[in-house]
Amino acid sequence: MAHPLDLLGGLLLVAGAAFLLFGGLGLVRMPDVFNRIQAGTKATTLGTLLSLAGMACLRPEWGLKLLLIGLFILFTNPISSQVLARAAHRTGAEKTVKTSVDRLAEDTGEAP
Amino acid sequence: MAKAREIALLFATLFLFWGMLNGSLAQDVLGVGLVAALVIAVLFRDGLAVLSEFRATPRAFFAAARYLPYFLKELVKSNLALAAIVLAPDLPVNPGIVKVRTRLKSRMGRLLLANSITLTPGTLTVELDGEWLYIHWVTVESTDIEAATASIVAGFERYLEVMYG
Numbered sequence: 192m193a194h195p196l197d198l199l200g201g202l203l204l205v206a207g208a209a210f211l212l213f214g215g216l217g218l219v220r221m222p223d224v225f226n227r228i229q230a231g232t233k234a235t236t237l238g239t240l241l242s243l244a245g246m247a248c249l250r251p252e253w254g255l256k257l258l259l260i261g262l263f264i265l266f267t268n269p270i271s272s273q274v275l276a277r278a279a280h281r282t283g284a285e286k287t288v289k290t291s292v293d294r295l296a297e298d299t300g301e302a303p
Numbered sequence: 304m305a306k307a308r309e310i311a312l313l314f315a316t317l318f319l320f321w322g323m324l325n326g327s328l329a330q331d332v333l334g335v336g337l338v339a340a341l342v343i344a345v346l347f348r349d350g351l352a353v354l355s356e357f358r359a360t361p362r363a364f365f366a367a368a369r370y371l372p373y374f375l376k377e378l379v380k381s382n383l384a385l386a387a388i389v390l391a392p393d394l395p396v397n398p399g400i401v402k403v404r405t406r407l408k409s410r411m412g413r414l415l416l417a418n419s420i421t422l423t424p425g426t427l428t429v430e431l432d433g434e435w436l437y438i439h440w441v442t443v444e445s446t447d448i449e450a451a452t453a454s455i456v457a458g459f460e461r462y463l464e465v466m467y468g
Contacts (some may be wrong), residue, residue, distance in 0.1 A: 255326070292443060
């Protein structure tokens with residue numbers, strides 16, 4: 192019988208890897224750049240956090256540093272996504288035909 | 304003096320980070336960290352730190368303690384929703400960019416709000432313009448400003464309002 196913390200750590204690592212896989216799948220399947228950024232941001236954030244938590248269970252002595260890495264990711268990941276999305280919108284990245292509304296283009300006076 | 308307080312807060316945050324990352328109390332390690340944290344704190348005194356503009360009141364700490372689990376719950380929900388979308392054969396998306404308004408006044412409060420929105424179900428902050436936020440939404444439920452604000456912003460705003468104002 193494995194140590195319960197090892198078991199929990201392994202499960203968390205697998206869960207993290209699964210979310211990262213869904214994120215990758217989203218990058219391939221989503222129709223335009225904004226939807227891809229959405230898939231990428233959310234999956235990498237939770238996937239990485241779960242992996243870090245899994246590592247913390249396997250190596251408790253690394254816990255504090257892993258926590259700090261997690262905090263860094265929580266703060267920087269969404270900011271980089273927002274900046275990417277803004278840059279994409281400003282340079283007129285193509286939006287999928289399914290797009291129902293674009294208030295930002297309306298307000299900045301671009302063609303929708 | 305407000306400026307000195309900002310610098311001191313940033314310095315304390317950075318130095319704490321340095322200490323935790325190094326896990327050592329050796330004199331040379333602490334010395335390097337001290338100098339580096341001081342230089343960064345002075346150079347970036349107009350920047351934002353996690354604790355700048357935080358209202359250090361019991362209510363704010365209480366709100367922060369409730370904000371964190373709420374945020375983590377939303378993050379998990381957002382990932383499950385995303386997994387459901389990318390695994391569905393017909394890819395059920397109805398994307399669009401909607402406009403919402405926030406009542407938050409502080410820069411840090413708005414930053415955290417925009418970050419939180421990006422990490423929660425199907426929403427991504429594209430542009431900030433004062434009190435207005437433009438949100439890319441994978442499955443648009445409403446294009447009305449009030450309704451979209453209620454469903455995207457209100458949940459986080461409740462806590463951030465107490466923490467940062």
